[in-house]
Amino acid sequence: MRAPSPADEVLIRTADEVDAGDVAPELTEVLAWARTYLVSPSPDLGRRGPVCPYTQPSLQRGLFFLASPTSPDVPGAVAGLRRWYEAVAATMPAPDRELLTVLLVLPHVDPVDPTPLDELQRAAKDDFVANGLMIGQFHPACEAPGLWNPDYRPLRSPVPLLAIRELVVFDLPFLVEERKHLDSYLSRFAPTIPTRVRRQLTARLAPR
Structure with a gap:
């Protein structure tokens, strides 16, 4: 190719x-x-x-x-x-x-x-x-x-x-530090986020 x-x-x-x-x-x-x-x-x-x-x-x-x-x-x-x-x-x-x-x-x-x-x-x-x-x-x-x-x-x-x-949906850990990045991620993937990634999201946002 x-x-x-x-x-x-x-x-x-x-x-x-x-x-x-x-x-x-x-x-x-x-x-x-x-x-x-x-x-x-x-x-x-x-x-x-x-x-x-x-x-x-x-x-x-x-x-x-x-x-x-x-x-x-x-x-x-x-x-x-x-x-x-x-x-x-x-x-x-x-x-x-x-x-x-x-x-x-x-x-x-x-x-x-x-x-x-x-x-x-x-x-x-x-x-x-x-x-x-x-x-x-x-x-x-x-x-x-x-x-x-x-x-x-x-x-x-x-x-x-x-x-x-x-x-991709598994990029969440690279995006949670910036709210605008997280918003873009959620608008794209929210309906289809796998359970494992949802747990990551919850764990990273809980301290805030």
């Missing part, structure tokens, strides 16, 4: 195209990291299963893409990639949409002081979540704690990047 209809602001490649070579070494490095770290369990994670439960199915279905900006304009790259993502997702059945994943690899972002990347992710997340998408930041110095082990740093990657995928 080839990456469909690339956006002007980014170059988008499938995992197979990265494997074939003739790409920036950072793309190969990030794909190798995804295939090892993201798909594997960790004793420090605080729960069973792989670090990211969606990566392996996404890779197996050929729905895992890597993107590079065509200029230093990271916000422009995010906007272009989002347009591409929404156009591609609109052509897919629901099960495939849940696995469609794109990593925007950003080797020119300072890995020691990624504050601008963190701020960009926070600013973009509001509109992404409101429209049924998730955007997450990964970088070597990411201090975001794990959900089940606050001493674990699950969002550290060898190269700064942003990950984009569809919002």
